Amino acid sequence: MRRSAVAVVFGAALLLGACAVQNQAGDGGADGSEVDGSDAASGGSRTINGIVVEAGAELAGANLAGADLSGAYLVAINLAGADLTGANLSGADLSGANLLDANLYQANLSGANLNIAYLHRADLVDADMSGADLTGADLSGTFLLNTNLRDANLTGADLSRSNRTTADFTGATMPDGTKYP
Secondary structure, three states: OOHHHHHHHHHHHHHHHHHHHHHHOOOOOOOOOHHHHHHHOOOOOEEEOOOOEEEOOOOOEEOOOEEOOOEEEEOOEEOOOOOOOOOOOOOOOOOOOOOOOOOOOOOEEOEEEEEEEEOOOOOOOOOOOOOEEEOOOOOOOOOOOOOOOOOOEEEOOOHHHHHHHOEEEEOOEEOOEEEOO
């Protein structure tokens, strides 16, 4: 009986703690107002132009041009056909993201995690992808003109049919695991 009482008290304490953390994380204020958690350090959901941007969100075709999503946690987000022109995605976690046909012209993706991301036919012209992790990413058919890929990790990435004639791969780890000079 004593063990049951201890278990109930412990369970209640965990539940109360989880509720407190949820309120602090920005999932809703006590007055019912929307809290967007746009604090860059949180990496949680952010509201940009009325669009909630968070991990797993379905944002195909969204207009996020110029958005500051630096350090955001956006795992498995669907941004197919989205306009991310000039967006700041530096240090963001976009692993498993769908960026099919996305416009990332002049976007900052430096230090971003793009493991197994799907970037087929994405426009990455003049984008900064220095130090990005693109392990296993699909970059087939992408436009990589003047794209900064210095020190990026492209191990196992698919670069087939991509236009990369003026891309800067200095110090990058190439798809076959070799280091670019």
